[in-house]
Amino acid sequence: MNKKISYHPITFVVFTYNEEKRIENVIRNFINFGKVLIADDGSTDGTLEIARKYGCDIYIRENFGYGYVENQPLVDRLYELVDTEWIYWAFADEMLALDTIQEIMKIVKEDKYEIINIDRKNYFMGRFCYNMFHSRTNKCFKKRAIDFSNNEIHGFGKAVVATDKIYTLPDKYYVHHFISNNVSSYINVINRYTEEENGRGYKSSFVFLISCILLLFRFLIKHYLLGKGYKAGIVGVSFLFLMYIYHIVKLMKSVEGLNLLNVDDRIMKRYKIYQHDLLSKIVE
Numbered sequence: 001m002n003k004k005i006s007y008h009p010i011t012f013v014v015f016t017y018n019e020e021k022r023i024e025n026v027i028r029n030f031i032n033f034g035k036v037l038i039a040d041d042g043s044t045d046g047t048l049e050i051a052r053k054y055g056c057d058i059y060i061r062e063n064f065g066y067g068y069v070e071n072q073p074l075v076d077r078l079y080e081l082v083d084t085e086w087i088y089w090a091f092a093d094e095m096l097a098l099d100t101i102q103e104i105m106k107i108v109k110e111d112k113y114e115i116i117n118i119d120r121k122n123y124f125m126g127r128f129c130y131n132m133f134h135s136r137t138n139k140c141f142k143k144r145a146i147d148f149s150n151n152e153i154h155g156f157g158k159a160v161v162a163t164d165k166i167y168t169l170p171d172k173y174y175v176h177h178f179i180s181n182n183v184s185s186y187i188n189v190i191n192r193y194t195e196e197e198n199g200r201g202y203k204s205s206f207v208f209l210i211s212c213i214l215l216l217f218r219f220l221i222k223h224y225l226l227g228k229g230y231k232a233g234i235v236g237v238s239f240l241f242l243m244y245i246y247h248i249v250k251l252m253k254s255v256e257g258l259n260l261l262n263v264d265d266r267i268m269k270r271y272k273i274y275q276h277d278l279l280s281k282i283v284e
Contacts, residue, residue, distance in 0.1 A: 009108050010034040010086040010140075013078060015069050017041035019092035020050060022180070027054045029095045033105055035084060039069070057081070068196065070156055072149040079143050088140045089156075093178045094120070100173040104140055113167040115159055116140035120175035125182075127235040131227035133243055138166070139175065153196040186242055194250045208255060212248060219244055 012030040016023060016038055023038075027050070030036050036056040040048060051058055059081055061074065078087070086108050096104075100118075107116055115138045122129045137156050138146060145165075148157040159166060181189055219240055223229050229236035 008035045008084055010088055010105070011037050011082045011084045012088045012090055013037045013039055013082070014090045014092060015039050015041075016043060016047050016051075016092050018043045018045045018047060020046040022092045022178075023047050024050050024054075026090065026092050026095060027051065027056060030088075030090070030101075031056075033101055034086075034088070035082075037078070037082060039074075039078065068153045070148055070151050070153075072147070072151070075146075075148045075157075082143070085142050086140065087143065089137075090139070093180055095176045095178070097173075097176070100169070100175075103169060103173050107167050107169075108140070114142040114145040114161045114165040115167070117166055117168045118173065118175055119169065119171055120177050122239070123176065123178045124232070124239045125235045127232045129227075129229055129232045129236060129239055132223045132229035132232070132236060132239055134174070134227070136168075153193060183238070183242070187245075190242075190246045190249055194246070194253050208251065211251065215247055216244055 010033070012034055014023070014026055014030075014036060017040065019026075020043075027036055031054055036051075036054070038048070038051045038056050038058045040051075040058060040060050042060060048058055059078070061069075062077075088104070104116060104118075107113060117136055118139050119134055119136050120139075121134045122132060138159060139156075145159065145161050146157040147160050151157050179186075223243070224236060224240050229240060232239070
């Protein structure tokens with residue numbers, strides 16, 4: 001094990017909830033390079049005991065279980081707790097390779113930038129999925145460099161520094177994202193996330209249908225072919241269709257939000273017409 005550094009230029013903030021099966025490796029991933037703060041949602045398993053064993057700082061989030069973590073009130077609270085200038089935003093299903101951490105630490109110590117933009121690549125069902133649905137995020141930043149007010153789920157705020165203060169790590173350095181959900185639990189995640197999101201609404205059924213078809217073709221070309229998802233075999237196909245379902249559900253809920261399929265009003269009114277017709281024949 002590397003010797004723990006005495007000077008901490010950065011704090012790795014790790015968001016957790018009942019992560020006893022994964023948190024130890026994540027802590028070991030970061031502990032030799034800076035402070036580790038566990039921002040917990042009230043875990044009831046051994047997550048916090050493991051964190052204490054490694055000497056991590058612990059913050060039990062107020063109003064945990066509500067909303068998503070990329071919001072300004074939570075960030076402001078973290079700023080109060082963190083005494084380093086730099087923050088790395090982490091989750092218990094993510095890890096970094098040694099060369100990536102070393103590159104991040106080099107940029108941090110050079111102190112020429114205020115944000116480090118990093119790519120994230122996915123593992124699903126035990127397989128690496130190459131560039132399928134990879135995404136870049138400003139996961140490492142100086143305090144106050146990002147504004148999280150009016151942020152939305154899956155968003156990461158808005159950079160408030162000049163573009164020349166943002167360093168983009170080369171593609172060979174990336175976050176390893178280990179998606180732990182099986183198909184059943186991922187469906188639950190889809191439902192929960194799409195409740196938080198505001199999708200585009202479609203007033204025309206034809207436009208909605210065309211959008212769904214085009215989305216499938218875009219996913220096939222961009223993520224399965226160009227993103228090399230085919231190299232993951234059947235896992236790549238499964239990942240493709242789960243993400244497609246996710247976006248389709250989001251579109252469907254946006255339609256529902258436009259009152260084209262309002263659950264409380266129009267759907268029930270339509271059902272009552274059918275029910276009345278059924279009852280009228282029985283009464284006769």
